[in-house]
Amino acid sequence: KQEVTQIPAALSVPEGENLVLNCSFTDSAIYNLQWFRQDPGKGLTSLLLIQSSQREQTSGRLNASLDKSSGRSTLYIAASQPGDSATYLCAPHDYKLSFGAGTTVTVRA
């Protein structure tokens, strides 16, 4: 069974700081890995999808890396803004999505 761990569990930073969110997973036999954002009481919004053959993926201020062999992925958010406050979830795909507890980010204005 795939186990997903996200560190830290929570993060509070002043606006403008860069964020580093870590994700580790136990089974490296994955198709790809997806990062999501969840706002309170809402569904999940896909941020980035990294295929298993890729090392990283970028979208705007977001960059995610994937080291499949070691079971790790990192999400970088540059120049954080208050609107980035949310819970971030990583989900490796091994036919089904597995989730960790997420990292709850608070960006203070």
Add this chain to the structure above:
Amino acid sequence: GAVVSQHPSRVICKSGTSVKIECRSLDFQATTMFWYRQFPKQSLMLMATSNEGSKATYEQGVEKDKFLINHASLTLSTLTVTSAHPEDSSFYICSAGTIPGGGDYGYTFGSGTRLTVV
């Protein structure tokens, strides 16, 4: 981009009644759909996987007779909570993908349904 519509967003029902939640893929064919349950301040717990035209595969500990899943077409899956009780109150979310593993586009999630059983 891919859009998944989930309805209703909120529902309150009386104990003992049944509630149906719909999940539709609006602009793509969803070969595979997943149903999740989320408790407050916890992560998503996979309940079942459904493939169009076949019976759903339930995760261990999920009662298939209580949580009926139907995936009759490539754009619609439904979750029916039968004989609901207060302990079934939760946030239910569906996700859909075109192929196992998500392919080039990954999985798209619905906006979730907040079920309250009174």
